[in-house]
Amino acid sequence: RQFRVLQNLIEITHKEREAILNQQDSLMRLVEEKEALLDQLGILEDDRRHLVQEISLGLQPGCDADSLKDLLPHLQKEQSMRIERLVEGITTLAGESRELNSANHALALVRLDWVKAAQWFLAGSVQPEVDYRPPGNAPALKDSGGWGIEVRA
Numbered sequence: 001r002q003f004r005v006l007q008n009l010i011e012i013t014h015k016e017r018e019a020i021l022n023q024q025d026s027l028m029r030l031v032e033e034k035e036a037l038l039d040q041l042g043i044l045e046d047d048r049r050h051l052v053q054e055i056s057l058g059l060q061p062g063c064d065a066d067s068l069k070d071l072l073p074h075l076q077k078e079q080s081m082r083i084e085r086l087v088e089g090i091t092t093l094a095g096e097s098r099e100l101n102s103a104n105h106a107l108a109l110v111r112l113d114w115v116k117a118a119q120w121f122l123a124g125s126v127q128p129e130v131d132y133r134p135p136g137n138a139p140a141l142k143d144s145g146g147w148g149i150e151v152r153a
Contacts, residue, residue, distance in 0.1 A: 002044045003086060006093035009037045013100040020107050 012033050019027040052068055059074050068087060072080045 003090050005037055005040050006097060010097050017104050020111060
């Protein structure tokens with residue numbers, strides 16, 4: 001089940017990248033789906049730990065296995081190999097998911113920087129010049145020729 005949940009998480013993370021680039025409207029829905037999958041992974045991890053403890057207690061007296069890897073020598077060879085392959089697959093998927101999330105985070109930060117720069121540019125383009133005065137008010141200060149650079153003595 002953990003393997004399938006990780007596969008779903010990777011699929012949603014790919015969709016999230018598309019949403020960051022092209023479809024920001026669907027981004028919140030995808031983030032909520034990811035949160036639900038991450039909650040599900042947490043529950044599965046707790047279940048796995050509990051199951052490892054139960055199996056450890058049911059094996060031989062003195063078998064104190066804290067992890068699935070510690071249990072493998074006590075299982076049949078075929079079961080042990082199957083579990084090892086499954087653990088490798090889960091580890092690979094978890095690594096891929098981390099890499100995708102990291103890349104999406106960087107992409108989202110770039111998009112956010114772009115939005116901030118565009119906002120700053122647009123806000124600056126609608127603000128009046130510093131020297132601007134509506135007609136009838138005191139005359140504007142003479143241009144010092146400094147091109148907006150302040151010079152202090």
